[in-house]
Amino acid sequence: MRTFLRLLSLFYPLSNRLGLCGNIGFIAGLLAGFIISTMAWAFRGFYMSNNQALVHALSLTLFTWIAVIYLLGILAKFTFRSVALPSLFNCLLTCFLTTFVCKWLDIFSFAWLAGMFIGALVGMTLCRINSLIEKT
């Protein structure tokens, strides 16, 4: 367990830099990207049409949203009402961007990596916008 904790702590500085919103976006992007990547690893020439990408993104949004709501509600002890909408918006943007960026760049087997970056970026941007709105 101690060795595992040591390995985990390698990610703590990154987590601190991203903040809570970035962390949540990162997890959503990773989960969404991973499902796409596993399909690409198993089946060569994996491809999605625009319609199929749309379905992918919507299903992944639902899945990641449930996961994120659980994490925020159970771990961070936020109420469902307070986090439902912001996290849905976060997951929706993350999943759509991850799916379509991977499709346009044809990098399905690296979707997990793209998901991490896109999710973290989306989360941080949304939080930044939110704090700017709060200030004004």
Added chain:
Amino acid sequence: MACIDCQPVCGRASGSAVPSPITQAFSVFAFLGTVFGIFGKIVSLAEAPPWLQVIIVALSFFLVGLGIVALIWVTAYNQCNEEVYVATDKGIEYIKGQNKCIAGAVSEVKSDFTGFTMSWIAPWTAEHDRINVVVPSKFWDTLESNNADVFCTEDEDGRTSEYIRCYFYTDKVCKAATGSAIGATIGFILALPLLVPVLLFGVGAAGSCYAGIQTAGVAWPLFIICAVCIAFVVVLLLIVAAIVLAGAAIGGFIAQGISEATPATAEEGRRDTLANIQVQVGDLITVKGNMLIKEESDRMFHSLKVNVFWWIKSAHLQGVVPQNIPNNPFSYCDINDLFYPQEVNEEGQTVMVSHDDCSAFTNLLPSRCR
């Protein structure tokens, strides 16, 4: 009122701290995602036999279940250990905290397993019994030590006060977390047979989506098959997560029951507990124990790296805040008066006397304001 000419520090900290549960979740998923991601790519490049590819891809689909199991184990470890790992700019450090003493007025008492969620849905997230203590200005140095951030009360200017969270070790919390971790592991093993339908629908999804390349236009039959298969994969992943979490809930619940039926452990026996101190809001208290920096959240999307007592070794009640003193919130100005009143000594001089059990030293100004 012994308010001082110095403001509490409530700004952001830059030091390292014991990570919050969300940071832990981030780290678990980042670690497993990176490992499986690299592994999956290598296997797909290495022309591995089809059966091996299928197994690895199927296992990768279980990242969610595996992530939850790992997360619960990490949480259980952190719930039951006084020594913790933190990440600093210099690398990874293994810290135990420092023995400290503070005094003040209890502003909040929070018992373990408060609410339906902690008791029934996720026993592994229960917190140890906790009290919040608003401290006299004499202890601001202690709360601000190690470059930590500080929780402050929301009061009018000049009366804003620093307070600290102090945790009592609670054996039931520790046992519930360990029980949940074992339950989650069993749940994960039980969910393994779901690999078969995950794969079947995964193949369907990938096959029909792949077929999209052949048909540049809209191929509705394939599109619908693709949609249904992806939806099933997602639903199956949710079922896996639900089985693992149900295992954790059942394990934690059983462990809670066992904990209530057995006498206190040696760990609990050598510390004061909330039950034997009988502390209430408004009590004046002196607390001694192990203090370290933890990342804690006080409101929505706002977490701070604050010093906390993890855990209290001994606590000593020293009276009650009089009813004529404003208590919503308490202010250090009044608490200074209660702990360090002016008294006339035998020589007829007016001197400040210390009534806390920490030290006789009575300079109320923190060192940064002297």
